[in-house]
Amino acid sequence: xxxxxxxxxxxxxxxxxxxxxxxxxxxxxxxxxxxxxxxxxxxxxxxxxxxxxxxxxxxxxxxxxxxxxxxxxxxxxxxxxxxxxxxxxxxxxxxxxxxxxxxxxxxxxxxxxxxxxxxxxxxxxxxxxxxxxxxxxxxxxxxxxxxxxxxxxxxxxxxxxxxxxxxxxxxxxxxxxxxxxxxxxxxxxxxxxxxxxxxxxxxxxxxxxxxxxxxxxxxxxxxxxxxxxxxxxxxxxxxxxxxxxxxxxxxxxxxxxxxxxxxxxxxxxxxxxxxxxxxxxxxxxxxxxxxxxxxxxxxxxxxxxxxxxxxxxxxxxxxxxxxxxxxxxxxxxx
Amino acid sequence: xxxxxxxxxxxxxxxxxxxxxxxxxxxxxxxxxxxxxxxxxxxxxxxxxxxxxxxxxxxxxxxxxxxxxxxxxxxxxxxxxxxxxxxxxxxxxxxxxxxxxxxxxxxxxxxxxxxxxxxxxxxxxxxxxxxxxxxxxxxxxxxxxxxxxxxxxxxxxxxxxxxxxxxxxxxxxxxxxxxxxxxxxxxxxxxxxxxxxxxxxxxxxxxxxxxxxxxxxxxxxxxxxxxxxxxxxxxxxxxxxxxxxxxxxxxxxxxxxxxxxxxxxxxxxxxxxxxxxxxxxxxxxxxxxxxxxxxxxxxxxxxxxxxxxxxxxxxxxxxxxxx
Numbered sequence: 001x002x003x004x005x006x007x008x009x010x011x012x013x014x015x016x017x018x019x020x021x022x023x024x025x026x027x028x029x030x031x032x033x034x035x036x037x038x039x040x041x042x043x044x045x046x047x048x049x050x051x052x053x054x055x056x057x058x059x060x061x062x063x064x065x066x067x068x069x070x071x072x073x074x075x076x077x078x079x080x081x082x083x084x085x086x087x088x089x090x091x092x093x094x095x096x097x098x099x100x101x102x103x104x105x106x107x108x109x110x111x112x113x114x115x116x117x118x119x120x121x122x123x124x125x126x127x128x129x130x131x132x133x134x135x136x137x138x139x140x141x142x143x144x145x146x147x148x149x150x151x152x153x154x155x156x157x158x159x160x161x162x163x164x165x166x167x168x169x170x171x172x173x174x175x176x177x178x179x180x181x182x183x184x185x186x187x188x189x190x191x192x193x194x195x196x197x198x199x200x201x202x203x204x205x206x207x208x209x210x211x212x213x214x215x216x217x218x219x220x221x222x223x224x225x226x227x228x229x230x231x232x233x234x235x236x237x238x239x240x241x242x243x244x245x246x247x248x249x250x251x252x253x254x255x256x257x258x259x260x261x262x263x264x265x266x267x268x269x270x271x272x273x274x275x276x277x278x279x280x281x282x283x284x285x286x287x288x289x290x291x292x293x294x295x296x297x298x299x300x301x302x303x304x305x306x307x308x309x310x311x312x313x314x315x316x317x318x319x320x321x322x323x324x325x326x327x328x329x330x331x332x333x334x
Numbered sequence: 335x336x337x338x339x340x341x342x343x344x345x346x347x348x349x350x351x352x353x354x355x356x357x358x359x360x361x362x363x364x365x366x367x368x369x370x371x372x373x374x375x376x377x378x379x380x381x382x383x384x385x386x387x388x389x390x391x392x393x394x395x396x397x398x399x400x401x402x403x404x405x406x407x408x409x410x411x412x413x414x415x416x417x418x419x420x421x422x423x424x425x426x427x428x429x430x431x432x433x434x435x436x437x438x439x440x441x442x443x444x445x446x447x448x449x450x451x452x453x454x455x456x457x458x459x460x461x462x463x464x465x466x467x468x469x470x471x472x473x474x475x476x477x478x479x480x481x482x483x484x485x486x487x488x489x490x491x492x493x494x495x496x497x498x499x500x501x502x503x504x505x506x507x508x509x510x511x512x513x514x515x516x517x518x519x520x521x522x523x524x525x526x527x528x529x530x531x532x533x534x535x536x537x538x539x540x541x542x543x544x545x546x547x548x549x550x551x552x553x554x555x556x557x558x559x560x561x562x563x564x565x566x567x568x569x570x571x572x573x574x575x576x577x578x579x580x581x582x583x584x585x586x587x588x589x590x591x592x593x594x595x596x597x598x599x600x601x602x603x604x605x606x607x608x609x610x611x612x613x614x615x616x617x618x619x620x621x622x623x624x625x626x627x628x629x630x631x632x633x634x635x636x637x638x639x640x641x642x643x644x645x646x647x648x649x650x651x652x653x654x655x656x657x
Binding site for chain 1: 385388390391410411413414416417418419420422423424425426427428437438440441442443482485489
């Protein structure tokens with residue numbers, strides 16, 4: 001019985017021993033965690049994101065109240081996150097736009113900062129594995145981000161209870177929780193991007209700017225660029241054939257899905273709005289005979305499964321690149 | 335020192351960065367309990383050598399053994415027994431001196447209670463007790479350097495490697511720092527390897543030195559012997575002052591047998607002896623006999639400065655030196 005269990009046990013013992021021998025990961029992790037939490041830029045950013053999020057949420061709550069009687073009363077709780085009120089975009093948009101900034105802020109000077117402060121060679125001369133440093137920094141950033149995002153999400157949920165007085169259903173809580181998890185993965189992607197840039201560029205200002213450039217590109221320009229390319233390959237005039245219009249739309253979407261921002265936006269809209277039944281272009285005949293209604297959670301998840309896999313893969317890929325560069329980097333000071 | 339075990343040994347250690355050779359076939363042997371000075375100009379490959387000894391950089395070829403362990407294959411074990419003070423050491427500016435040292439202690443798996451004790455003790459020994467709770471960003475260069483030494487003392491390693499420890503500190507600071515290093519080595523029985531291009535500052539505390547230029551070790555040994563080793567076969571030069579100092583003195587010196595040249599250099603007169611001859615024993619009675627009083631006499635080429643200059647200026651090394 002259970003040869004693999006023995007294997008796992010052996011591996012665990014071995015792993016613990018390694019940990020005991022080095023212990024560097026834990027120490028680096030704890031220090032980075034403390035550094036992150038006490039840094040000024042972190043306080044500023046959390047404040048910014050929290051104000052934007054809570055503001056958007058408050059406006060949404062107001063407009064939901066007004067429209068309370070009119071629309072269908074399903075998923076009122078989730079609408080707190082997706083309803084825009086007047087001039088303010090919804091909570092979900094704010095997080096999608098500002099979340100990357102959180103990730104970038106925690107990592108852009110992770111390695112080159114140590115280099116410039118000349119602490120890297122002293123740190124690596126201690127008896128720790130080299131990857132303890134980058135793993136510890138990544139994990140510490142990830143935990144801080146997770147704490148912030150979960151706290152913000154539950155803060156808004158709690159306020160929502162107070163403001164509209166409609167308790168969430170189990171499914172709504174599940175959707176909210178998964179939404180927050182996906183947000184953590186998305187922000188972790190940006191954390192690993194900034195870690196990579198902190199290795200590629202010697203100046204912290206350069207790596208911060210490079211991170212912001214990539215962020216703006218994905219947030220604003222990637223969609224436009226996808227549209228441009230799609231229009232160039234399949235120009236759509238007023239009287240274009242339906243097949244061509246479909247080609248154009250599909251290509252545009254496929255291209256923009258190369259951007260993690262698009263993946264994240266599509267995934268979160270599907271999660272928080274059960275009315276979303278499909279993410280691609282829909283033909284009229286496909287709608288024939290369809291009964292309007294919302295998707296259950298597992299079907300929503302099925303719809304965005306590729307998005308989640310894509311996001312996780314992109315995060316791991318970028319982190320793997322950063323890991324590789326860090327392990328190959330020459331330590332030469334100055 | 336003889337009979338002591340070699341703690342750091344390198345075999346044909348070589349490091350190339352692309353087409354540039356930073357270290358070429360280095361064979362070094364540093365023994366238990368000695369202070370060894372690796373001296374050479376900037377860019378000679380001292381830091382690269384140190385990084386290879388600590389396993390922080392992989393050698394292109396050759397081997398670096400620390401306590402018999404290959405630094406490339408067992409970096410963790412090597413780093414556990416070796417403390418390193420990098421060139422222009424840095425600390426986390428937003429942490430206090432004490433917090434910085436405690437971080438080092440934790441990375442070295444020193445239990446918390448013991449760590450607190452060691453941190454307090456080492457801060458006291460480097461004279462920074464009053465600054466333990468100050469953030470490092472307020473520290474001067476000299477204080478950082480001393481904190482760097484405290485950082486090593488917390489770790490309490492058997493081998494201490496210091497890269498340019500005296501750079502950028504005022505003379506009084508240098509004196510204190512060197513005294514600290516000597517105390518560490520002598521009282522603690524540590525093996526110390528220090529690199530420097532400021533030979534005047536470090537030659538006084540080194541048991542042995544190695545002259546390192548353009549990636550090659552030119553000579554190694556005790557400072558006193560090194561002079562003879564390097565100057566062997568070269569004509570001896572003598573610097574002297576005598577009274578009364580007039581032209582008659584120069585011609586008197588010229589007429590002494592075995593002297594090939596006499597020149598005036600500022601306040602001193604320089605004599606060059608014929609190859610293989612040392613005229614110093616005859617010089618004093620000779621001058622006394624002619625009515626001169628000898629005030630100052632020194633054989634040039636026997637102290638480190640002359641050796642150093644010899645290698646920097648002579649034999650084409652100057653041109654090939656990297657930055």
